[in-house]
Amino acid sequence: MPPASRNTAQGNVHNLVQVGNVMGDVLFHAYTDSASHAPQQLPAVPSGFVDREAVLAELDAVLLATDREPRKIAVVSGLAGVGKTAMVRLWARQSSHRYPGGQLYVDYAAIRTESGTPVSDALAECLCALGVARAHIPPTLSARTNLFRMKTASAPVLVVLDDVTEPAQVPPFVPSANGSSVIATSTARLTELALDGAYFLRVEPLTETCGTALLQKICGDQRIPPDCDGARRLVQVSAGLPVALRVIGARLASSAAMTATALADELTDESTRLARLSLRGVPTVSDVFDNAYRSLSPDAALLYRLLGASPVRTCSLDTAAAILDLSPDLARHLVDVLREASLLDEAPGGGFVFHDLVRLHARERSQPAERLTVLRRLTDYYLSKTAFADEAIMGKRTRIADHRTILAGRRSPFATDRSALGWLADERSNLLALLRAVSEAGWHDQTWQLAEALMALYLNRRYLNDWIESAEIGATAARRAGNEPAEARLRSVVSRAYTEIGAHDRARASLDTALALAERSGNKVLTASVWEFIGRFRDQVDPESSPEAYEQAIHRNQEAGERRGVAIATYFLGCAMSSRGDQTNALRTLKQAHRLLLEVNDQRMAGRGAISLGLAFLRDGNTTAARERLLDAVEYFSGSEATYYEAQAREALADVAVESGDPALAREQLERVLLIRQASGAPDAAAVAARLRELPA
Numbered sequence: 001m002p003p004a005s006r007n008t009a010q011g012n013v014h015n016l017v018q019v020g021n022v023m024g025d026v027l028f029h030a031y032t033d034s035a036s037h038a039p040q041q042l043p044a045v046p047s048g049f050v051d052r053e054a055v056l057a058e059l060d061a062v063l064l065a066t067d068r069e070p071r072k073i074a075v076v077s078g079l080a081g082v083g084k085t086a087m088v089r090l091w092a093r094q095s096s097h098r099y100p101g102g103q104l105y106v107d108y109a110a111i112r113t114e115s116g117t118p119v120s121d122a123l124a125e126c127l128c129a130l131g132v133a134r135a136h137i138p139p140t141l142s143a144r145t146n147l148f149r150m151k152t153a154s155a156p157v158l159v160v161l162d163d164v165t166e167p168a169q170v171p172p173f174v175p176s177a178n179g180s181s182v183i184a185t186s187t188a189r190l191t192e193l194a195l196d197g198a199y200f201l202r203v204e205p206l207t208e209t210c211g212t213a214l215l216q217k218i219c220g221d222q223r224i225p226p227d228c229d230g231a232r233r234l235v236q237v238s239a240g241l242p243v244a245l246r247v248i249g250a251r252l253a254s255s256a257a258m259t260a261t262a263l264a265d266e267l268t269d270e271s272t273r274l275a276r277l278s279l280r281g282v283p284t285v286s287d288v289f290d291n292a293y294r295s296l297s298p299d300a301a302l303l304y305r306l307l308g309a310s311p312v313r314t315c316s317l318d319t320a321a322a323i324l325d326l327s328p329d330l331a332r333h334l335v336d337v338l339r340e341a342s343l344l345d346e347a348p349g350g351g352f353v354f355h356d357l358v359r360l361h362a363r364e365r366s367q368p369a370e371r372l373t374v375l376r377r378l379t380d381y382y383l384s385k386t387a388f389a390d391e392a393i394m395g396k397r398t399r400i401a402d403h404r405t406i407l408a409g410r411r412s413p414f415a416t417d418r419s420a421l422g423w424l425a426d427e428r429s430n431l432l433a434l435l436r437a438v439s440e441a442g443w444h445d446q447t448w449q450l451a452e453a454l455m456a457l458y459l460n461r462r463y464l465n466d467w468i469e470s471a472e473i474g475a476t477a478a479r480r481a482g483n484e485p486a487e488a489r490l491r492s493v494v495s496r497a498y499t500e501i502g503a504h505d506r507a508r509a510s511l512d513t514a515l516a517l518a519e520r521s522g523n524k525v526l527t528a529s530v531w532e533f534i535g536r537f538r539d540q541v542d543p544e545s546s547p548e549a550y551e552q553a554i555h556r557n558q559e560a561g562e563r564r565g566v567a568i569a570t571y572f573l574g575c576a577m578s579s580r581g582d583q584t585n586a587l588r589t590l591k592q593a594h595r596l597l598l599e600v601n602d603q604r605m606a607g608r609g610a611i612s613l614g615l616a617f618l619r620d621g622n623t624t625a626a627r628e629r630l631l632d633a634v635e636y637f638s639g640s641e642a643t644y645y646e647a648q649a650r651e652a653l654a655d656v657a658v659e660s661g662d663p664a665l666a667r668e669q670l671e672r673v674l675l676i677r678q679a680s681g682a683p684d685a686a687a688v689a690a691r692l693r694e695l696p697a
Contacts, residue, residue: 038102039129042160043348045090048217048246051210052087055201059091062199063181064098070197071156071180073170075190078203081243084185085162087203092160092183101155101177104129107348109163110313111429113436118465119169123148126159126173132681135644139464139500141172147683149176156180167192205240208232214242215260218249223260230260237267243358247292250342255295292341293365300337307344307354308362309371310378311437312430314351315344319430322381323374349426379438382431383450385423388412390456392420396564398529400486401449424457431457432466439473447477448486455493467497485526488517492530495537507537525565528556532569539576546576567596568605575612583620590616604645607636611649618656626656634669647676651688663695670695 055076063072076084096103106122120141127137127144130151138144152175159173164186170193174182184190189200206214212231216224224231238244252258293304306323307315315323321331335352338344343362347353354362366374387406390399392414414420424431431454439447451474458467471494478486492514498507511534518527535549550573557565574590577583590613597606610633617626630653637646650669657666670692677685 041105073182073198081241083242099158101157103158136682145172211235233264246342303334305366309366309374316351386453389420390453393456444477444481448474484517485521488514492533524560564600578616
């Protein structure tokens, strides 16, 4: 007899197989640990961290709950530059293992605009990090908040909100799972959050002992020996702010001849006429920044001033090169100089950014002529690159701007539409800030041209608040420039954003204005486009009248010889007919649209047309034809990256299979739909799973 066998499994085992001899295939449905896909967004902790033991221990006592205790909020406040962010990052890193649901990070300073802080957009980015596809993110803040709570209900989550300015910026990010924590850093105390059960901690400037220890970590014990009087004086003139001490340390470390005593003398000498900055009446670090600025080479000092004069917050190497009118390689050297001097930091999402106080100092050092130069160069850089992105994403869509003139003599930096859209999304805060600055400068043509090109971003990524602001700025500029077609284009397209937020009166008013302007311009393609957007609006508010609008769009496109416009308007007309129950005319119209879309080589829209045809056939009772069309759509979208439309096609094919009495085909389609929905974080994934369970075995 064979020897006895014994197997032992210890610990938390999810996947376990015990077999002897195996003949044939084994199908193993493995457990997936969702925590392994949890977001890990916390930025790195700055080097040379000192002190804060008391506050760190206080955070431990307040936040390190068990998973059976309610979620908690901590507000960490203090002066700008006092080290709140560094301290919170350190605590979060040390405690990350207590949050298996993940760690989310929102830098409000990076996304804040003059018109406010887009909390809804920040929440959308967190939902994406939690696995929700952008196509499934609802448009309203309340709906996004509810979805966020649903996605954070299974395991404790840590959320760090950096540079909060208003109490309302915190509650939407409170996770559902017990044991979760929210830490908000702010220069304000945010006492109103006491109503939400928040605990408040204050971070004070470093003591002389701790400030000296920070300088020793940066410069070494030889440069800053124990009981160094010069170091103590440096801590005093810096008001104990770590941001200032890091600049001082970099200054000392970069110059072997400079002593702590000599630098302290320089910083306190009134004859140097250093300007003083203040924050809410508290003296800050302008003296330190001024001395660091004076130590820069002329070229690095110029970049410092020009970056301060720039309306954009985050600077890439390409942006720095455009500002300086230099090559990226030469710009990189000067950026590195500013980084080494601790005057420029790496931004969490990439690129470089000033600390707020440094940025203010740099702007004050710039001259009016330099500010005008920066704005002109940035406008040229961003307008051309945004126009290239628009063409890469949208192809030959209707445009008012003459891209041949804007892009003359330039090469596109984008190899794919995905890279173009990614760049627009990464730069969206900078682009909107630039748009405001160009508008304020009175450069009306550049303003509406930039706003028009930005529609490529907003049509594909629903940043609705940004979209509305951008379009309104652009439309106003077009009116001031006397360009009625440009105003009509911007007002018609933004009707989609107004409709999605439920502002139907604003959408209708925009479309009425756009139609009047387009007809007065005599531009038939533009007028046809406006009628198409009117049809899309009526689909939502008055479906009975939408076919009339699409007929107008078709007629105007035909008059202008715009074949693609005819094809797309015909497609939307067929969809409207099918939704109203007129399947006979819908089928005729959708077949025509599908043929036209193939003729103009719009493969994606043709694929969508095949889905609509399949649904119309199904509604008409012709399951055989519906099956053929939907199989075509499934084949096309399965070979692309458009999984959203693949799922639509497969779900419709499952409906056809159920009607045809083919549960095996229905199950095959729905299993794939479920995988797509789960991968994208779609809220209706549970409903798809329920449909699968209802199918006969």
